Amino acid sequence: MSDKNVAKRETTDVERIERRRTYAPAVDIFENTEEILMYADMPGVTLDEVKINFEKNQLTMEGTCTCLKDYEKDDGFVYTRKFVVPGGIDPDRISAELRNGVLTIHLPKQDSLRPREIAVQAG
């Protein structure tokens, strides 16, 4: 017999719909000949709660902050942002670090795409 009280549905349903608040973190993107460098502000996120996904030239970063649970009566919130990355990035050498709530991602470019000098011969 289904519960007629619509307001309480979330506690009686078998499926629990995730309702964390989502924010887009502020991001800096810089580039030089070797790599693309990205910084993202994710305060309160620890190493075990951050995920970076790189698939088919789309980079998705996601960080969950549950450390303010004592002060806010909810499940925490999520910082997420997606970027389309130009081709020519070497996915095996992508590295990232998280320090003081700032996520730094290094996307090194493939060696074949580095600018190179072409020797001119007299012909």
Add this chain to the structure above:
Amino acid sequence: MLLRWNDIDNAFAMLDEARREMDRWVRRMTEGGDLPSVPQWASGWPRMQFIDMGNELALVAEVPGLSEKDVNVSVNQDVLTISGERRTQVPEGYQTHRHERASVKFSRSFALPCKVDLEKTTALARNGILTVTLPKAPESQPRQIQVKSS
């Protein structure tokens, strides 16, 4: 009528980015330049909350990129002040595609609503979150008043 809450949350994330875009646009109109590298006084950053937890007061501020040496916390005559500076320089030799994290200086002050025990006050900066905990003085602790019938 099942609403998908995730869709609504993502819409608010887009509004965050739209608001930042507007901030940049207004700044560009008034200053005629890109994001300045000298720290500017910020009014909306860092986001913080000042909460009365019952037996203590707590100030939680989101300060990504700042460690314990970059923020100053002081209490002076029942006013709590937080200040600091964050520099986000464009690294040498790099071209800028997007620069949303501006260099900022900030200083925010809060009037304390009750007496606090300054000896036991702690401030912790971890993972980019600064938490200042001010336990209330014994005379300011909440207490139950007994109700009598005669």
